[in-house]
Amino acid sequence: MKLKAIAVAAIACAALLTADPGFAQSISDSACGSAKNVVLVHGLFADASRWMKVIPLLQAKGLHVTAVQNPTTSLDADVAAVxxxxxxxxxxxxxxxxxxxxxxxxxxxxxPKVCGLVYVAARAPDANEDYVALTKKFPPAPASTGLQWSPDGYGSLSEQAFVNDFAGDLPKSEARAYFAVQQPVGRAITMAKTTLAAWRDKPTWYVVSTEDRTINADLERFMAKRMHAKTTEIEASHVVLISHPNEVADQILAAVAQQR
Structure with a gap:
């Protein structure tokens, strides 16, 4: 009789999952209480090594950490990598x-495995929103004037823009070292639009870099407020994950703690 009851319950559960996708989602969401995995995604003019100061701080807390190596050739390619x-x-x-x-x-x-999103001085456009048009509602960020394009359609920042605007709060020698390994960006990314905004359905956190000269800090605040993110401000340049790794790690750990 017990085996029969279990079988009936399994069939009923399967029927609910098939009939009501929302029920399946609620099961997935409830599982977020045991989150131990953190996946880190880098931005433009960079690779996954940008997270090297943050990663050991998260690993020391017992988290399983993976940093994605995005090709930064197109949004679709980067999403596929993630x-x-x-x-x-x-x-x-x-x-x-x-x-x-x-x-x-x-x-x-x-x-469905993603139980929360943390944005670190990051873009957060809405679905089908023109991010470039959004940036124009705020004073321009100085780093953009240093963007240079190669004949085959790949962009990179000039050394001056990278060292002074992109990574302005790093020691010059360290900023120049990161400049030497910057990854070019495909032109397709400048025209890309997201087709959905996961932050509308998932818990979110946002770290604002108050001295950011790559994304206007007020634009960061606007995006954080719009997504109802738990927001922290750090006095830092755009590369806050390099210049203030402990503070960034603390925010990630706080997000993990709230998912458990």
Whole structure:
């Protein structure tokens, strides 16, 4: 009789899952209480090494951390890279992004394993929103004047823009080292639009860089407020994850704690 009851319950549960997708989603959401995975997504003019100061701080707390190597050739390619990493996670996952990476996690964050989103001085456009048009509602960020394009359609920041505007609160020698390994960006990214905004359905956190000269700090505040994110401000340049890794790690850990 017990076996029969279990079988009946299993059939009933399966029927509910099939009939009501919302019920399936609620099951997925409830599993976020045991999140131990963190996936980190970098922005433009960068690679996954930008997270190297944050990663050991998270690992020291027992978290399983993976930093995605985005190709930064197109939004679709970057979203695919994140989804490949998400498919390898065992259980609920907190998705964290810096800069342009915010667009990537907004698109990829609908994955059922993702139980929360953390934006670090990051883009957070709404679905189908023109991010470039959004930026024009705020004073221009100085770093954009240093964007240079190669004949084959790849962009990079000039050394002056990178060292003084993009990474302005790092020691000059360190900023120049990061400049030497910056990853070019495909022109397609400048025209990309997300087709969904996962932050509308997932818990969100936002770290504002108050001295940001790559994304206007007031634009960051606008996006954080619009998504009803739990927001923290840090006096830092755009590369707050490098110049203030402890504070950024603390915000990620706070987000993980609230998912448990």
């Amino acid at each position: 989804k490949r990493v998400l498919s390898q996670q065992d259980g609920p996952t907190l998705l964290v992004a810096h800069s342009y990476g915010g667009m990537v996690i907004s698109q990829a964050g609908d994955d």
